[in-house]
Amino acid sequence: VVEARVRSMLNEEITDDQPSVTPRVGIIMGSDSDLPVMKDAAIILDEFDVSTEVRIVSAHRTPELMFSYALSALERGIQVIIAGAGGAAHLPGMIAALTPLPVIGVPVRASSLDGLDSLLSIVQMPRGVPVATVAINNATNAGLLAVRMLGVGDAALQARIVEYQENTRDAVLVKADKLEK
Ligand code: RP5
Secondary structure: OHHHHHHHHHHHHHHOOOOOOOOOEEEEEOOHHHHHHHHHHHHHHHHOOOOEEEEEOOOOOOHHHHHHHHHHHOOOOOOEEEEEEEOOOOHHHHHHHHOOOOEEEEEEOOOOOOOHHHHHHHHOOOOOOOOEEOOOOOHHHHHHHHHHHHHOOOHHHHHHHHHHHHHHHHHHHHHHHHHHO
16 A cells, blocks of 8 residues: 555656655655665655655666756755665765765665675765665665754754654663563
């Protein structure tokens, strides 16, 4: 159900270039096969009421689209870009090379190398071109990191992050309490 919702978001973005709310976070991925992982970023950002757009942008198969996406993101009002890719995962690094916006990379486990190929392709950026890389397949953390970045200049959003942290802590304490009994 959740995946269907994200897929419909994706289709809306492809067919409608004039979303009613300006997206603050761009969620892009190299292939629609990344969607089962990358949907988690959209879901957590939705929980924080952060507007997003979801797009397929491939560094290798649609290089012109990758350039135009990265070069237009800032002026379109995007504040953070989350980029997921698998295998020879060049998308996050290339996007970071083309925009001054913060880029968060999600290594997608997509090949026979168990995601290590994706992780190393994304994390081993040269000095001067940073990509904040999260764990393999952990698009939720990419979304949460984007919320934290936005929270620096948005007190209301930051307060919700604190609340999220408190809830996370309480959930662990409840489980620990149950174990003790
Ligand atoms: C990468 O190649 C994509 O990000 C995806 O993770 C991987 C495989 O893509 P498909 O062959 O499934 O389209 O560019």
